[in-house]
Amino acid sequence: MKDDVVGAVVLLLFIFHNLMNGRWYKVILKGSHHLRRKLQIAINLLFLVTMAVHVGFSWFMIINSVRRKTGISGTSRIRTIGLRILAVLIVAYGVHASFKREMGSKLFIYNPFGNWFKDHSTVVFLIDYLSIMGIYICGTHYALKFIQKQETRAGQTI
Template sequence: MKHKAMIKIVLDLVMSIMLPILMAFILTGQKAHEWIGVAMFVMFITHNLLNFRWYKNLRKGKYTAFRIFQTAVNLSVFICMIGLMVSGIMMSRYPFAFMSIHGGKSFARELHMLASYWGFIFMSVHVGLHWNMIMMMMRKAVRIAKPSGTRKVILRVIAAGITAYGVYAFIRHDIASYLFLKTMFISFEFEQYPVLYFADYLAMIGLCICVAYYAAKGIQRISPKRGKLKK
């Protein structure tokens, strides 16, 4: 794997892990939340600069079913991140307090809620579309060269378990109500241990990765390889 591609994969993974931390606003507090958000946007900008060629090639090549799916996901991530950046700056009390933005707080809160939860979904799906590359990088890191049927079965059982728990966590945290702005108040169970809270969100990331990975495999089977441009 090329060095540039490895950096992009690492950035994807780190940003995906940072999302649950950012969503645990009650645990981190306002100041930490904002500065972690700034760090994430720096990584996001870096990621997009590394992908400048992908944007440049958007009008080139044939759009297969897989490329349409991949492009839609990538652009959705971009829109959500811009929405988070704009709304975050509007509501900032620390890093961007010097801008003294007044008004539009209600709109900013709604935009931040939408962009946060849809960004969580799309970022996780984005990682799922690159799961083959991530697994390849992990196999190389731990020096696994030969395929193993037993290992494959074990990994699939683990993936199935994480996916099932992710569905449970998705329902338990009522994520759909945030995705469609049915509520503006995020419920938080203070009796729940923080580690379990993060486990729930990591399981939901795993759910989205699994769905995206197998959806991509299905689309690629019925879609010719021409026109596919990786990001």
């Protein structure tokens, strides 16, 4: 329970921090950028991916916690389909945002500054990067489900 509250507070603080410091995103390209700065950007993006994979590992626990807090006890086919459609839309937009934000070239330090500022909206920036995280969260969650299903099948055939 404490972990859930702390996690929610950290997420809200993260969003608030980025909204309050939106001006920083607009001026990051001004000035000189040395190898240290390029490496820092690449490492930050790798941490973004790592954090999303971590959330993906914990996704089942997060969903169960939300179910407990909201009083949802049973399963609903309609809710499951709706949430899966939402997940597909988030991942699809995440793929689009990944290309729009040139994530590949930034992660491999080919062009770490890429096109950071085609839009000047902090909200769009956050939506883009949260949806990019959605790719890794969903990918990790469903990869774990697949592995668990394979292990269960292997255990049943022995």
